[in-house]
Amino acid sequence: MSLVIGLMSGTSLDGIDAALVECDNHHRPVLREATGIDMPEPLRRQLWQLCHAREAAFDTLAETEEAFCRLQAQAVSALLKKSDIAIDDIAAIGSHGQTIEHRPGGSFPYTWQLDNPSRLAELTGCRVVADFRRRDLAAGGQGAPLAPAFHDALFRDRQQWRVLLNLGGFANVTLLPPEGSDIPVVGFDTGPANALLDGWYTRHHEGRFDRDGAWAAQGHCQKPLLERLLNDPFFESAPPKSTGREHFHLPWLESHLKEEAPADVQATLLALTVESIARELERHLPPDTQSDARVIPCGGGAHNIALMKALSVRLSPIRTERCETLGWSPDWLEAGAFAWLAWRRLEGLAGNLPSVTGAAGPRILGGIYER
The missing domain is CATH 3.30.420.40 (ATPase, nucleotide binding domain)
Known part of the structure; x- marks a missing residue:
């Protein structure tokens, strides 16, 4: 030991x-x-x-x-x-x-x-x-990402698929098939999470982050803006893939803006995080396993109430499970x-x-x- x-x-x-x-x-x-x-x-x-x-x-x-x-x-x-x-x-x-x-x-x-x-x-x-x-x-x-090997050692289940969802500056997923499966573990970055949410919040407020997603909850997702953001080639690229601030940053966001209100931009960024995650899970989780699969959020974004609510709605029938129930704090x-x-x-x-x-x-x- x-x-x-x-x-x-x-x-x-x-x-x-x-x-x-x-x-x-x-x-x-x-x-x-x-x-x-x-x-x-x-x-x-x-x-x-x-x-x-x-x-x-x-x-x-x-x-x-x-x-x-x-x-x-x-x-x-x-x-x-x-x-x-x-x-x-x-x-x-x-x-x-x-x-x-x-x-x-x-x-x-x-x-x-x-x-x-x-x-x-x-x-x-x-x-x-x-x-x-x-x-x-x-x-x-x-x-x-390197954490998936650790997730494999820590969280693989005997019967159901588990998805570790890390919501840091950028979001990444680890897809863990049941023990004994011959399907390999897959993990990759899905796109921006707190990096853009925090950056846009700091641009318009004092403080470092949008606590509980309260400001995003005041805005309304602008679907045309969301689609422009999702048109970035990264979101359609196949794994293995990883990204960071050198790709997704405030100038990247600003290049897609028109006349949207700041709170609506924040709401759209939250939707971008949710939608980019959901689309990847729909691509990579076997369809017949999704009703039994569990998504386990971790990282700072796991404390964002608005983000967690939006994820729960969008990912259905896939359900989320608290990391603490498996013996580890998400932090x-x-x-x-x-x-x-x-x-x-x-x-x-x-x-x-x-x-x-x-x-x-x-x-x-x-x-x-x-x-």
Whole structure:
């Protein structure tokens, strides 16, 4: 049995999640403890600018990376204090880093996560496993999503299909067939979620996000705008596929706007998230299984009341199931995934699913940075 800490900072740029996970070869991963630490506004602004910059100075990158690394160390310290565990009892820290840009297509595929695992090892006194995505990319994969392998280890059911729906800055799904099925696990990004919802909200209000989807609920979905947005080629492309801010951003949204009211745009963005998810499930879930399948929402969007209500209506007869009923909080799955991936690296086990990422085969992901 190993205790591993996973660190995750997603595309929403709202903070760092830290999860303490118990891993072994005989049981499903167990969440022992978790905590989160908010992203300070100055660091959030720096990261936001880097995510949208065409060029950046080296000293800006170094300064931002150092600040981010120190925040990661604070998250580790807070988690250890909360769980009453000593750093010497931790086998490793799995650090995802902060994605700045992700371009898995084209002549020179790349993915870049701002991170300094050597510095994190120095600050925490713990072994660090990091740089998970590029090994899959090197093998011809998308480098994302990587969480489906963890979802497979954690949530596969004996009889029914389960769909893990992560609603972070971008939405992604993992389709898990019943145990014993010869159908491979499939997972991919479906399109934008909180990244555009938060960005449009921040454009018109103080605060970082539309709590409970209250502003979106005041507006009305504009179907012509929704159809213009859904005409983007990404939504019709076949898996494997992944995306990020380099594709879906506020200028992309603004290029489709006419004279819509801001609240109606927010309502339409919520509908875009719902519709893009629903269409993918209709394409990829076997029709005769949909009445028994369960969708399990996780990530920050799982707390958006308006989004959850709209999803429940649109996905029927597919039903949603709370992640907590399966033993995990929806807030810590991503951080838990990178704890598990770090443990897989220490064990010399593959961490990717080629059926998900499109890689040439299973690969051991991440590099090890000793303390």
